[in-house]
Amino acid sequence: MIPAMCRQLPRRPTVAPDAISIALFGPGVIVVTAANPTNPISASNRRLLSCVRPMLARGRWWMSAIRAMLTAYVQEMPIMDAIDDKILRILRKDGRITHQALAERVGMSASTCQRRVEAMERQGIIAGYRAVLGDAARQVSFAAFVLVGLGRHTARVQQAFEARCAAAPQVVECHNITGTVEYLLRVECRDLASYKQFHHEVLGGFPDLTTIVTHVIVGTVKDDRA
Template sequence: MDDLDKIDRALLAALQTDGRMPNAKLAETVGLSETPCARRLKRLENDGFIERYRAVLSRRALGLGVFAFVYVRFAVHDKTLANRFEREVQAIPRILSCHNVAGTADYVMQVVARDLDDYGTFMRDQVRTLPGVTSIESALSLREVKSPGALPLL
């Protein structure tokens, strides 16, 4: 982060707002000409500050009305079992994120489903059968107050 100057931070902030911004507009936004802007952008990509570009889709428009936080616990803490669990989780698209955490759970996942019936079936047939899982607790989101947004450029 110390390698970023004011212009780099402005570039990153602008791209977090609109990842499809054309280079000419991006250059204008940060006060550069197009060539130096493109060079800086390429450096930020190469240095790993920008991991990838993607579209943010609407869960509701896609018919995914249920959003849940799922707390997964293991009875046995075995590295091989945890590795298998993590590999299998990677392959399940409706698990949006999965974090290995400290606290009362071993993992916290964000999961989407069409409705409660779909969610129940998914939990029974897929999540409960994952390697190592002995206990699951769900917290259903009633409404999103703040969505994942731009990272702070401290």
């Protein structure tokens, strides 16, 4: 009854003037035609065909295409689950924990846990491991956040300032921020006298600085940096 109640309306599809049709009749048998015979195949479509034709010419080309797309997706978007999140939280607290101890805490075998950790290392989720030194070992008794404003907002001036911060051992963090100033620095020195020297020589010696505001850290409630 449904086909009798409905009737098909003839409709001509709208296509772009330079559209092309690719017909695959078998491995290596490819016919490419323009949607509008009066228009030649455009340069952009010719470049596309130069990439697609080798894949179409191979046998089982669709499997190669699907495999390539899935591989690119997995590499670009790492898939993580609740176990991976738990592994990362534990490693942030103790990067030297053994695979056996880590596996016991997340509830899986050591080999499976090791494979998960190695997979996250390959994907760049785990960027590395390092030792976190205490203030006494680094001989640091003065730390401050410093707001820095630049007089000229050109790429050359910003690159010069960032290079100056990268070369200064007292600057442990340098962030380009929004707001009334351009940079937020975390500066750590031996004492107030050392900071005064840094302020005068490193910051004060940069010709394009207009603003330097120092906020001395008097106590830290939480610092969860690795």
